[in-house]
Amino acid sequence: MARVRMSDVAAVAGVSTATVSLVLSGAGSHRISAQTQARVREAAEAAGYAPNSVARSLRTQRTGMIGLLSDTIATTPFAGRMLAGANDAARTHGRLMVLVDTDGDASRERQAIEALTGQRVDAMIYARMWHQVADAPVGLPQGSVFLDCRPSRGSWPTVVPDDRDGGAAATRELVAAGHRRIAYLDAPKSAGLIASALRHQGYLQVLAEAGITPDPALHVRAGTDAEGGRAAAGELLDLPAERRPTALFCFNDRMAMGAYTAAHRRGLRIPDDLSIVGYDDQQLIAAELDPPLTTVALPHYEMGRWAMEVALGEREADPAEPHHMRCPIIRRDSVGPPPPWSGDR
């Protein structure tokens, strides 16, 4: 695509390519006369010279490219923020992020790793689009960074969301508003979600701190979509008043969306009659619901940045221990004090 080489610039400036290289790389700023430097820069500019990174990489053995292996950029709305974080960090440090989507398929992962290894990327990041345990694919170079997943074995720098703390934050928000009968609309056990158990731990911890005895009937499980949330919330809301929850902590925003539906169908207003906290901060749901949903945000952008910085060697990481990234609560309008009938106010 580009045509002009360093030797062309050298010819115009009347110097050797070595001098051009020195000047343009900045390494020779104190070895080359100011005059020559100016001449070289001028010639380069005039000729529209752009260095050939391929040749440079062959020589220096570094490409300035970081490979990012992801399982699915297609279906999740979170992917973007994670990739954006990684991408921004790469750009900040003058590197190029190379994205390869493997669809979670093992043979594609092999292919991808081969391709990236062949392209001599300087480092790799192995990403999943939700918090899970992942087997390191064969061939993944030592030192690769795990993003939003924990390696099943071996020692790798890793960053995952602090779901325990997020569960605690959500519950604390409700406790602080005065609620004592707080239900947790959890994911199905069969889904095997790490986040599910961790958020539950956080939930229990905060209840304990607040001196609230957890009611097992308020820990229910359902499908993680709106339909699941609607069904689970419906059952809870049909409980007799003295056993009914005044607040719902939902495993994710989609379930919270279903909970809204269940509440509306029963003529309950949010947050006057029922408080709801979600998880994920999915823009298209949380902010668009009526009223806007208070939820816990997954720090995808920050995790992406962290992983890239570690991959670049710009940040230290203990490969023995995953880094837990805090999940901040996003306050909107779905939380209020318990309704008067509950006696908790």
Add this chain to the structure above:
Amino acid sequence: MARVRMSDVAAVAGVSTATVSLVLSGAGSHRISAQTQARVREAAEAAGYAPNSVARSLRTQRTGMIGLLSDTIATTPFAGRMLAGANDAARTHGRLMVLVDTDGDASRERQAIEALTGQRVDAMIYARMWHQVADAPVGLPQGSVFLDCRPSRGSWPTVVPDDRDGGAAATRELVAAGHRRIAYLDAPKSAGLIASALRHQGYLQVLAEAGITPDPALHVRAGTDAEGGRAAAGELLDLPAERRPTALFCFNDRMAMGAYTAAHRRGLRIPDDLSIVGYDDQQLIAAELDPPLTTVALPHYEMGRWAMEVALGEREADPAEPHHMRCPIIRRDSVGPPPPWSGDR
């Protein structure tokens, strides 16, 4: 990262690097003895040889990488599907897609183009995350493909959604169900959305075909979020019965979501009392609403594929004329016949 070179393989096999190259590239399948070929392959396998693409690229002047410049992978849920389409096409043809997010910032675009040019990508795709007119950034190589945006000047291979046809498809769906008073909840004129005007054209065309005189009062504009949809739908639904629409075609699914809210608040059931069609097929909204929303899908995946195939030279494209990709209707449960009171049934 990898260590073993072609010369190592050659030494083990007792041949020259030229022979190894010939064998491994497949170019020598009929020039090199089967015996030698076997020996070479064995040696390569045993040594775990992986070719160095950087060296190969320097020699062949082709890198096998395609650069994709996008304005924002971060905030839109569509990005993923477009990137997935492009990525899949690249992989199918043994190429690597290199993604660079410029955030729509002109100076970042320059940087990115410089970086990609420097890396000697074989081709570039210039993508926007929604249908719009875009200035070709300076330095964008000739022959680059425009994805989901039309160049403001110059002649470039281009692919955009067929929004006119999509608007027609949505309206036709409603007409076919028997509706005659069909409102179009449009985006604000100030947003300057190409899609807005095109969908309106499709809407008018189908009404004309059906012999329905368009009622100007049924073409309303509002913000493109749920709040806008709720407000606009609310006004329409408060009209006296004889002027009230029995069906709503919304500019996007978020507005449709708001329309649901407006309907619910007035005790109207969907689709019994009101039919609604959206646009975008945003998974997290359309499929999760209650009832699931009939909508028109944006062909992001297909557009991504198309653009990549053109970039790879695997598909012909007329640079003078944008390729319009059809937007299919996705039938779910938000469309039914007009309510009895309307007299249209």
Add this chain to the structure above:
DNA sequence: ATGAAAGCGCTAACAG
């Protein structure tokens, strides 16, 4: 059927 040799465009010692 195979090998020798000449680069692709750049960087980094080492000379001068």
Add this chain to the structure above:
DNA sequence: CTGTTAGCGCTTTCAT
């Protein structure tokens, strides 16, 4: 202060 030189690892004629 600047130029010469020797590759980085591979592909590709051209000889043999």
